[in-house]
Amino acid sequence: MSAAELKSFAKAIASGGIRVVDLTQTLSPEFPTIVLPPELGQCAPFRLEEISRYDSRGPAWYWNNFTVGEHTGTHFDAPIHWVSGKDLPNNSVDTIVPENFIAPVCVIDCSADSTANPDFLLTVERLEAWEKQHGRIEAGSWVFLRTDWSKRDYKAYANLKEDGAHTPGPAAEAVKWLVEERDVLGFGTETIGTDAGQAHLFNPPFPAHFYMHGKGRYGLQCLTNLDKLPPKGAVVVAAPLKIKQGSGSPLRVLALIA
Amino acid sequence: MTAPLDRPKRKNPLARTRLPLLPPAARSRTAHGLTAAAAEGRFALQVCAECQAVLYPPREACPSCLSARLPFKDVEAGGTVLTETTVHISPEPYFRERPASRIGLVKLDAGPTAVAHLHGDVGVKARVRLELKLDRSGAPVMVALPQEDTPNMADDPALREMTCDPKFRRVLITDGRNALGQAMAKAMVDAGASLVFVGLDNTWKPFAGEDKLKALKGVEFVPLDLTDSNSVTELALQIGARVDIVINTAEHVRAGGMVGGHGLNDARDTMELRYFGLMRLAQAFGPVLRMRGADGVNSAAAFVNLLSVHALANWPAYGVFSAVEAACLSAAQSLRAELRGGGVKVVNAFAGPLETEWYQTLPPPKVAPSALAKAVVDALRKGTEDVFVGDVAQDIRARLAVNPKALERELGE
Numbered sequence: 300m301s302a303a304e305l306k307s308f309a310k311a312i313a314s315g316g317i318r319v320v321d322l323t324q325t326l327s328p329e330f331p332t333i334v335l336p337p338e339l340g341q342c343a344p345f346r347l348e349e350i351s352r353y354d355s356r357g358p359a360w361y362w363n364n365f366t367v368g369e370h371t372g373t374h375f376d377a378p379i380h381w382v383s384g385k386d387l388p389n390n391s392v393d394t395i396v397p398e399n400f401i402a403p404v405c406v407i408d409c410s411a412d413s414t415a416n417p418d419f420l421l422t423v424e425r426l427e428a429w430e431k432q433h434g435r436i437e438a439g440s441w442v443f444l445r446t447d448w449s450k451r452d453y454k455a456y457a458n459l460k461e462d463g464a465h466t467p468g469p470a471a472e473a474v475k476w477l478v479e480e481r482d483v484l485g486f487g488t489e490t491i492g493t494d495a496g497q498a499h500l501f502n503p504p505f506p507a508h509f510y511m512h513g514k515g516r517y518g519l520q521c522l523t524n525l526d527k528l529p530p531k532g533a534v535v536v537a538a539p540l541k542i543k544q545g546s547g548s549p550l551r552v553l554a555l556i557a
Numbered sequence: 558m559t560a561p562l563d564r565p566k567r568k569n570p571l572a573r574t575r576l577p578l579l580p581p582a583a584r585s586r587t588a589h590g591l592t593a594a595a596a597e598g599r600f601a602l603q604v605c606a607e608c609q610a611v612l613y614p615p616r617e618a619c620p621s622c623l624s625a626r627l628p629f630k631d632v633e634a635g636g637t638v639l640t641e642t643t644v645h646i647s648p649e650p651y652f653r654e655r656p657a658s659r660i661g662l663v664k665l666d667a668g669p670t671a672v673a674h675l676h677g678d679v680g681v682k683a684r685v686r687l688e689l690k691l692d693r694s695g696a697p698v699m700v701a702l703p704q705e706d707t708p709n710m711a712d713d714p715a716l717r718e719m720t721c722d723p724k725f726r727r728v729l730i731t732d733g734r735n736a737l738g739q740a741m742a743k744a745m746v747d748a749g750a751s752l753v754f755v756g757l758d759n760t761w762k763p764f765a766g767e768d769k770l771k772a773l774k775g776v777e778f779v780p781l782d783l784t785d786s787n788s789v790t791e792l793a794l795q796i797g798a799r800v801d802i803v804i805n806t807a808e809h810v811r812a813g814g815m816v817g818g819h820g821l822n823d824a825r826d827t828m829e830l831r832y833f834g835l836m837r838l839a840q841a842f843g844p845v846l847r848m849r850g851a852d853g854v855n856s857a858a859a860f861v862n863l864l865s866v867h868a869l870a871n872w873p874a875y876g877v878f879s880a881v882e883a884a885c886l887s888a889a890q891s892l893r894a895e896l897r898g899g900g901v902k903v904v905n906a907f908a909g910p911l912e913t914e915w916y917q918t919l920p921p922p923k924v925a926p927s928a929l930a931k932a933v934v935d936a937l938r939k940g941t942e943d944v945f946v947g948d949v950a951q952d953i954r955a956r957l958a959v960n961p962k963a964l965e966r967e968l969g970e
Contacts, residue, residue: 328782328785328787328788329759334762340820340822340823341822341826344785346784346785346786347787348786349786453760453761454760456761457761457762459762459763460763
């Protein structure tokens, strides 16, 4: 690509020729975080503590300290997050090559299925049917599961029942297929995790984590605005914070649409 | 008979809220022996260790034998009213803006004759039971109550000044998600609170007891997360001026000591909720509570902390938790001094292990949440500020008074 082409790309963004869609949820204290049994370690919710607001603590400036877990809000999962990816090279957010932070995305629309069934699972058959319609999922692509889950209120979003969360996600063999047969870059969802709410009962448990991270692939979750993306053709910019040995981080996720 | 309190009328929004005034608070260091007794609702006077004379008011030397050994001991609380006086006009601003006060000389069964506030249902020659109470300034005073309970006796204006009765008051319970908050909400409704705000964090997260709590009449749910400064501030901005009693029911009990723990997250979570949560409540609700200490019969009255008795002496099996509770106790002492100027009491209710999930593995005796709630209602009605609920709390209290070092060693075994 020439410098002129890169410049015309920037111009297209400024002029609206390329649309930029924000796929990020606002980081707020109220946004649900993953719920684990209370005796286990917990991911910290987002909290903001004012340093000063044009007052005696700092007369002309407003700023805050914030605290947050690596896996709170719209966030990126690095391979080191899961035990299956613990020994891989470049498996933490600070060592992932930056080229991997920009990639095309395939969006699988399962919103109607998920509305009908909160425990909806994305299967290989479903992915193959999608490919018949939109073409092959290319190596190095993100695959996003659109469920419209981000449009729900927080209670319906977390959808916690006595037997845990009931939220859609991928079946174990679908994740395996995406990694081994299609060589994808990673898997993204609108729900709190990349896995289904009941995925602790799957074999292996939490397959999106197990297979994706086991092969050095990434995860994105708590995405929004997936309904504004085309099935194919958008490019995603998702660069996590450069936390030393970080297992993930909240981040701004942008999609570019020609 | 005491006239029953009418449900307070709505405030005239054009009228200024009167600032709280306090009765004279100065007491000698020795007289704080009465403060200590009143804080716990005991009736203790000096009893001469040499000649057994019972003394009142507190003195530095025994008038009978000149001994300086005059420890405070619990004594007979009965007496007979000898005379009564009605004080119509006082030079004290506090008394000037209140109804005429009745005081009398009471011959105590324990020996001395004392000047006491007389309850409205008590006349000359009446047999009475005496109580030491902390008045609006937190200073100990003697009150003569009818020997037997009389109808509506708690509504006596002078007595209500010295108590924090939930009747017709508006209560904020900070966490309705746990058994303690739920028991407290029910107890406050039953005690006649006019409105019980119940805080709930993360409303998207279901919890046990939700249906029962939501069916309770007189309860209003408010979003409140004590780990989030903005949440606490927001709520205080919305309802702060309508809260007369704050009861902090947030709990975060975890077993484990200093060495065996794995990282700081549990300790930090406990600190965040319990200590910083208390501080957030104090900063958000404290100023308006202090302003409203004289705001009619439903004035701001109390801030209630539910503390582990191991705030007083660390129990290494729950070592980190005990340390956080000790920090909360220390903070509560500061809060007490800061709210005293507004006539608002800080009540600390100490308990040992509760009959709740996080104390599951411990054997009895444990305190049921409903028992702790009842003890808090009693404390508010009596106007006490330190209450030890259940066998464990009372045992620790007693052992601490005798030999703190022995207690420390025994708790660590």
